[in-house]
Amino acid sequence: MPNVWKKLFIVATILLVTCTAFCGSFWYQLDDTKKQLDDTKAQLVNTRVELDTSREQLAETKTLLDNTEAQLADTEAQLADTEAQLVDTKVQLDTTETELNVTNNQLVTITAQLHSTKNELASTQSYLDTEKNENSQMVNQYSSIRDQIHVRLGLTPQDEQSFITPDNLSVSAKVQEITGGYSENVSEYWRDFELLYRWVANNISYSYDSYIPFLPETMSGELSWSKECWRTPEETLEDETGDCEDMAVLLASMLRGYNEGRYRVWVIIIHSNVPEVPGHAAVAFPVAGGKLTILDPAGNYYTGYLYGTLRSESTSVAVNQWLSYWQNDIPGAEIVTAFSETDHQQFPSTAEFISWTEE
Numbered sequence: 378m379p380n381v382w383k384k385l386f387i388v389a390t391i392l393l394v395t396c397t398a399f400c401g402s403f404w405y406q407l408d409d410t411k412k413q414l415d416d417t418k419a420q421l422v423n424t425r426v427e428l429d430t431s432r433e434q435l436a437e438t439k440t441l442l443d444n445t446e447a448q449l450a451d452t453e454a455q456l457a458d459t460e461a462q463l464v465d466t467k468v469q470l471d472t473t474e475t476e477l478n479v480t481n482n483q484l485v486t487i488t489a490q491l492h493s494t495k496n497e498l499a500s501t502q503s504y505l506d507t508e509k510n511e512n513s514q515m516v517n518q519y520s521s522i523r524d525q526i527h528v529r530l531g532l533t534p535q536d537e538q539s540f541i542t543p544d545n546l547s548v549s550a551k552v553q554e555i556t557g558g559y560s561e562n563v564s565e566y567w568r569d570f571e572l573l574y575r576w577v578a579n580n581i582s583y584s585y586d587s588y589i590p591f592l593p594e595t596m597s598g599e600l601s602w603s604k605e606c607w608r609t610p611e612e613t614l615e616d617e618t619g620d621c622e623d624m625a626v627l628l629a630s631m632l633r634g635y636n637e638g639r640y641r642v643w644v645i646i647i648h649s650n651v652p653e654v655p656g657h658a659a660v661a662f663p664v665a666g667g668k669l670t671i672l673d674p675a676g677n678y679y680t681g682y683l684y685g686t687l688r689s690e691s692t693s694v695a696v697n698q699w700l701s702y703w704q705n706d707i708p709g710a711e712i713v714t715a716f717s718e719t720d721h722q723q724f725p726s727t728a729e730f731i732s733w734t735e736e
Contacts, residue, residue, distance in 0.1 A: 534721035540607055540626040541644065541718040543634035547611045548627075551576075552634045559635055569635060570672075571679075571687040574660075577628045578674035584618040621675035622646075625658040628674055629717065632660065643715040645671070645730070647700070650709030657707055659699070661715070664689040667735055671699045678702050692734050696727060 542548060552558075555576050556569040610627040613619040619627070625644045632642045641663055648656045659673035668689035670680045680695045681688030690698065700710050712730040715722045724730045 534716065534723075536607075537644070537714070537716050538718055538721055540609060540622075541630050541633065541716075542610050543630045543638065543718065545609075545611050545630065545634075547614050548630045548634050551614055552631050555631075556635060559637055566636075567687060570632060570670075573631045573635065574628060574672045574674060574679055574687070577624055577631070578677055580617060581613060581624050581627065581674065582618045583620060583624075583675055585620060621673075622658040624674040625660050628660045628672060632662065632672075633717065641717065643717050643720075645712055646714040647703070647707060647710040648713050649707045650711070654707055656713075657703060657710070661695075663692075663734055667692060669695040669734060671695055673699065673702075676702065692731050696731060700727065 552573065555572050560566055560569060607626070608616070608619050608623040610630040613623045613627045622644070629642050629644050636642075643661050644658055645661045646656055646658050657673075657676070659671055659676065659678070661669055661671045663669055669692040670687065670689045672679050672687075678699065679687055680690055680698065689695065696712065700712075703710055711724075712727045713724055715724070715730060715733070722730075722733060724733065
């Protein structure tokens with residue numbers, strides 16, 4: 378029995394030791410497992426924190442994604458609008474391109490027309506310049522012709538003076554032919570003056586002036602007519618005809634040519650106090666001692682004609698005798714003008730002329 382108990386004790390002891398060892402090992406394993414569980418718990422906590430963080434990040438990311446999705450939706454809508462606008466724009470561009478092509482063709486046509494118009498304008502301008510020049514020339518020619526015609530009317534002192542031409546070749550030749558040239562001998566001088574007077578009186582037939590035009594200042598003005606036309610001495614010599622002023626300027630030119638400008642010779646003009654009565658012209662020259670001689674070839678008058686020889690008288694006597702000669706044809710006659718190629722004087726009365734000659 379004791380052996381059984383001993384064996385049982387040994388077995389129990391072995392079991393106890395085994396159990397103790399097993400329990401020690403189990404507890405050790407439990408402790409190790411607990412540590413592992415603690416570590417795992419800590420990891421789980423960390424993982425949960427990370428999961429929570431990730432969940433929050435996922436929530437934020439989802440929010441961002443939702444926002445991005447909304448933005449993408451808006452962007453898609455905008456892109457759709459933009460695409461539609463692009464389509465419209467392309468249509469407009471196509472239309473505009475077509476219009477530009479049409480406009481370009483029109484511009485080409487207009488450019489060609491402009492070049493053509495420019496050439497036509499240049500041609501027209503050239504034509505206008507030519508016309509302007511021609512018109513200017515015509516106006517100048519008209520003005521020149523007008524001046525030439527108006528000189529014949531003796532309207533100005535300069536016009537009247539221009540008709541006394543002692544240096545004219547035809548006048549000089551005729552003076553030489555009639556007198557043989559200037560002589561300082563007083564008797565021959567007077568004889569030559571009388572010869573020149575008688576040649577004009579006997580060889581120049583009296584003719585009345587025809588009407589000549591009085592041209593207006595511009596070509597558009599009204600034309601009028603004048604029955605007064607002065608001839609040059611050369612023309613009177615050539616035609617052997619003229620009226621009183623033509624004979625007077627011829628004789629004055631011949632006398633001035635004869636005495637080579639040494640002594641004064643004037644054409645004198647008288648006017649009536651009756652407006653419709655025409656005036657008259659003759660020649661006068663002063664003589665020493667306050668005397669005067671008048672030569673009137675158109676009126677066949679000269680100072681001394683009552684005595685049959687050329688002579689001089691006191692200025693007042695010579696003038697009054699001549700005016701008396703014309704009193705029936707030119708009533709109330711007064712000497713109003715005296716002129717030579719170098720001088721021109723106008724007088725309000727005969728008395729003023731007489732005073733002037735005696736100065």
